[in-house]
Each structure stands twice: as C-alpha cells, then as structure tokens.
Amino acid sequence: MVGIGRFLLDRGAARGERADRSADAGPRGPGARQGGRAEFDKDTLPKIKQDWIDTGKAKLIYRDFPLDGLALRAAMLARCAPPERYFAFIDTLFQSQQSWARNDWEPALGRIAKLGGMSEEQFKKCMSDEALGNAVVQMRTTAANEYGVESTPTFFINGTKLLGAAAYPVFDKALSTAQPKT
Numbered sequence: 001m002v003g004i005g006r007f008l009l010d011r012g013a014a015r016g017e018r019a020d021r022s023a024d025a026g027p028r029g030p031g032a033r034q035g036g037r038a039e040f041d042k043d044t045l046p047k048i049k050q051d052w053i054d055t056g057k058a059k060l061i062y063r064d065f066p067l068d069g070l071a072l073r074a075a076m077l078a079r080c081a082p083p084e085r086y087f088a089f090i091d092t093l094f095q096s097q098q099s100w101a102r103n104d105w106e107p108a109l110g111r112i113a114k115l116g117g118m119s120e121e122q123f124k125k126c127m128s129d130e131a132l133g134n135a136v137v138q139m140r141t142t143a144a145n146e147y148g149v150e151s152t153p154t155f156f157i158n159g160t161k162l163l164g165a166a167a168y169p170v171f172d173k174a175l176s177t178a179q180p181k182t
Helices: 037-053 069-080 082-093 107-117 120-127 130-147 168-178
Strands: 004-008 057-066 154-157 160-161
Touching: 004 107, 004 120, 037 057, 037 154, 069 082, 069 107, 082 107, 107 120, 120 130, 130 154, 154 168, 160 168
Parallel strands: 004 057
Antiparallel strands: 004 154, 154 160
C-alpha cells in the first residue's frame, strides 16, 4: 500500500489525526491549484479515490495546516464534529468559505455548526478549547519544521513531496512509481 500524506488547510478545514478517529477515512476536501479547488475535487480527487484509495492500493491521511486564525477556527470546528459528519463539515466549510472567512467569522461558523447538529453550547466549547487549538497549531508547526511544508495543499507519497493540487496524471505517475513491485 502506498501512503499519501496531505497537509492542507487554506482558510478552510481539513481532517487531522484526532483521538484515533479514522485519519484514513478516504479522500475528500480541498485542492488549490491554478483553476481552483472545484476542478481538483471534481476531476482529480475522484479518480485518485477510484483508482487508488477504493482499491486499497493507497491510503490518504489528512493533517491540519492552518495558514491563519480563521483557518484554525475552521479546523477546530471540523475536528469537533462527530466522525460521521466530518466530511459534511469539510464540504460545507469550503462551499461557504466566503461567508465565514471574513471579519465576522464567529456567527458564520456558528451557523455551520448548528446546521451540522451542534448546539450553541457545543460550538462555544469547541471554539474555546485551548488544547484543541494548540494541537492544531502544533500539527502545523511539525509539518513546517520536520517536513518543510510551506503551503497548501502539500502531498507526500511515501515520503516524496508533491506540491499543489496537480492533475491526475501527475498523481497517478507518482503513486505508480511508489507502488511496491510484486
């Protein structure tokens, strides 16, 4: 099996390793190449999922890499979601990024939390969870210091860094090269 590590979080949210929840829950989420995240999610990621993840040839692991305080809050919100709702939170955060990635982020993220089934009390507890915030920041620091991550998205395929949300042929070639020979 090939391991794909993905550090990402560009004023949005992504799945990190948290309390042994499924860090390899499958590929979804943002990609930010020229042409936009929508193209990456629509074209490249489904092909990677179909050809590599669903077949068991590769595993995708998300890790948080917030680039600013708003991204940190969004990452925290996604991490507070129940595991079965995590990807729905991710999708909603990216689809509504323009509304919450502004000065008045708290009410916007609060609405997303409410739509996702969180009470106002749960949302406030999540946003004030200093340990969670520190864990997300530490994940970013580790990625930067130990792996040289500087931007999002950044992928690692068996330790080889792939910057940006490249087209499917680039991923397919990198994954094929990393695949153990049988």
